[in-house]
Amino acid sequence: MGEMVQNKQILLKEYISTGYPKESDMVTQVSKMSLNVPHGSHGIVVKNLYLSIDPFIRYRMSKSDRGYIDSYTPGQPIEVYGVAKVLDSGTPKFKKDDLVWGFTGMEEYSFITDADSLFKIEHTDVPLSYYTGLLGMPGMTAYAGFYEVAAPKKGEFVFVSSAFGAIGQLVGQFAKLLGCYVVGSAGSKEKVDLLKNKFGFDEAFNYKEEEDLTAALKRYFPDGIDVCFENVGGKMLDAVLVNMRPHGRIAACGMISQYNLEKPEGIHNLLDVITKRLRFEGFVVFDYYHLYPKFLELVLPYIKEGKIKYMEDTAEGLESAPAAVLGLFSGRNVGKQVVVVARE
Known part of the structure; x- marks a missing residue:
């Protein structure tokens, strides 16, 4: 023994x-x-x-x-x-x-x-x-969902739901390093302030203070959203669909608003997926672990140069x-x- x-x-x-x-x-x-x-x-x-x-x-x-x-x-x-x-x-x-x-x-x-x-x-x-x-599963999830699934381009408009989480905070920073306009949602004033002042998001809002999420997203994205990194689901996802631009991409990472419900909420705006020719793709990090060395090559220099906050x-x-x-x-x-x- x-x-x-x-x-x-x-x-x-x-x-x-x-x-x-x-x-x-x-x-x-x-x-x-x-x-x-x-x-x-x-x-x-x-x-x-x-x-x-x-x-x-x-x-x-x-x-x-x-x-x-x-x-x-x-x-x-x-x-x-x-x-x-x-x-x-x-x-x-x-x-x-x-x-x-x-x-x-x-x-x-x-x-x-x-x-x-x-x-x-x-x-x-x-x-x-x-x-x-940052260098484990959440970091690898952010990398795979943003770069591999969403395939962003410089100058695009990016929304990150649950942006203060371990994954969301990194997605927002990837987007900024690429030259995108980035807005995130979080659940407190403290987290909103940190998203803007520490992690470099262009804007952020407290979803708990918004009576109309569709209107909130329209306020921050008057021209629409190109890329949504989706962590929340439910009412937030419904509002995102209305605000997506034609040929936008939604990388579905999680649905945290649904995990504790007896009956998951329905999504009402799925017609937007068709009319706007959206690509809505769920992904699981396990499928991308073969890219871990490539991920480290990107992220480690950013960490050491102070370009990524954590x-x-x-x-x-x-x-x-x-x-x-x-x-x-x-x-x-x-x-x-x-x-x-x-x-x-």
Whole structure:
């Protein structure tokens, strides 16, 4: 069995049918775990350092067979993206003390059977926590959705819904670096101000203060929207469709407004997709991970030159993870939500 340790874990208690998650939906347990890879296994044992709290967690807390990714299993550690240090390896792909990012467990230590799903961290001259966001799944999602799906051109008009999230804040900066006009929506005055003053958006608005979202978008885009990076769905998406320009593109990344509803809201303005010859394409980041080296070539110089800004909202200790999940859906976090399990 090798060296054994106490392993604190956060488990899903049972499936959530509707509504927002509660801390009682997640339970903490301590179990024993070996720090050695079982004989013949090609997996790895890791010590988790940073965990990423993302909207898809709520999606996977419901039992569904319609998704692009499996639902969680009640009684098992919640699977999230994270940054970890390799303690033992059964594959030549990784060796002891390597740093990796990818899917891991909401726990102190994890045995990851599918080591091929992980990325080795080669660039350690930036904060390791960045690999939960800017240099991890959210960053790669922003890159794939904006450059590969939306195919923007210099001078176009770009709208980013839920722009203050880990993905949205980066999409807006990509658009500005390309020479586009960019507007984002967020849920508080503080976030609106940060979008404009820190992340360089041309304009931003608090969607909670707008009685008419269609009119709000018309105010900021009098000539219409060329590219929408869609994270919200529902009423926001309906308003976007009315304001799109002919031959516009919508890159559908998420529908966060719908995840906690018993019955998803209908979309009423789909005729605009036809009359304006819009391209409305959903995408999943898994399909674009082969472009990760290309993404790093673009983003790392921007980070080092100070051309991309980034904010993290850090919660200390694994025990803070359930509250961090709840905070994500109430808009409490300011920046990318990260849980620090241990520091390297």
